[in-house]
Amino acid sequence: MSEEVTAKDSIVNRISAQSIVELHFALKLDDGSVVDSTFEKQPAKFTMGDGSLLPGFEQVLIGLPEGVRQAFLIKPEQGFGMPNxxxxxxxxxxxxxxxxxxxxxxxxxxxxxxxxxxxxxxxxxxxxxxxxxFNHPLAGKTLTFDVQIISVRQPDQMSD
Missing domain, CATH: 2.40.10.330 (Thrombin, subunit H)
Known part of the structure; x- marks a missing residue:
């Protein structure tokens, strides 16, 4: 049974450093108010490391499989920084x-x-x-980054 789970798990695409990712996300403040969200519109699609997401947001995505929905607490230092x-x-x-x-x-x-x-x-x-x-409006804010991973592809899978 454990071999079967391991075999299935290896088939699931997980996010890595160069993955092409399609996801829905919502950014929420401590009070629960939504700053930005794609859940009611088109999902976001990007390549990890292309600058679309701040490094602190990308870091929490590494290793996540397709289909998962998870929320992460992003401290200011990993998000938009502290106000200067x-x-x-x-x-x-x-x-x-x-x-x-x-x-x-x-x-x-x-x-x-x-x-x-x-x-x-x-x-x-x-x-x-x-x-x-002129600080970013979210500087100094702890955010909840709610993500639902729709698809994960590696560059060598693009012909699939």
Whole structure:
């Protein structure tokens, strides 16, 4: 009986470092609120190591077989990191359009030196200055990463 289980188990595709993975996922905060989810739409498909997922999220997937659904607690250090106080910048209020009503928590977008979009959250403001937090909104947060593995393929199985 144990030989049969071992033989079957070797047939099941498990996630490894170069696997092509299709999965559903949900990211949840400590209070249970869902930040992002694919469960109600198309599953995510990616190759492990391609940068689609942060390394801390990929690490918990290694070894999981097709068909499994599991939830993992992702600490900030394995997720989006800890907030960096240097990422809170003081910007002259005059750099904001006159018609923008500034409120704490409002998301604004700037262009960096390479003209790439750089989103920030207004942390506070006064008559002359606006403090904008450019940390990732999930920095410092412990997340629950709920995954359902739909399929796992290895690069050499792509013709199957």
């Amino acid at each position: 106080p240097n990422n809170v910048q003081k910007v002259k209020r005059e750099q904001f359009a006159q018609d923008i009503e500034l409120t704490e928590g409002f998301m604004v977008s700037f262009a960096d030196a390479n003209k790439a979009e750089l989103p920030g959250i207004i942390k506070s403001f006064d008559e002359q200055w606006v403090w904008v937090d």
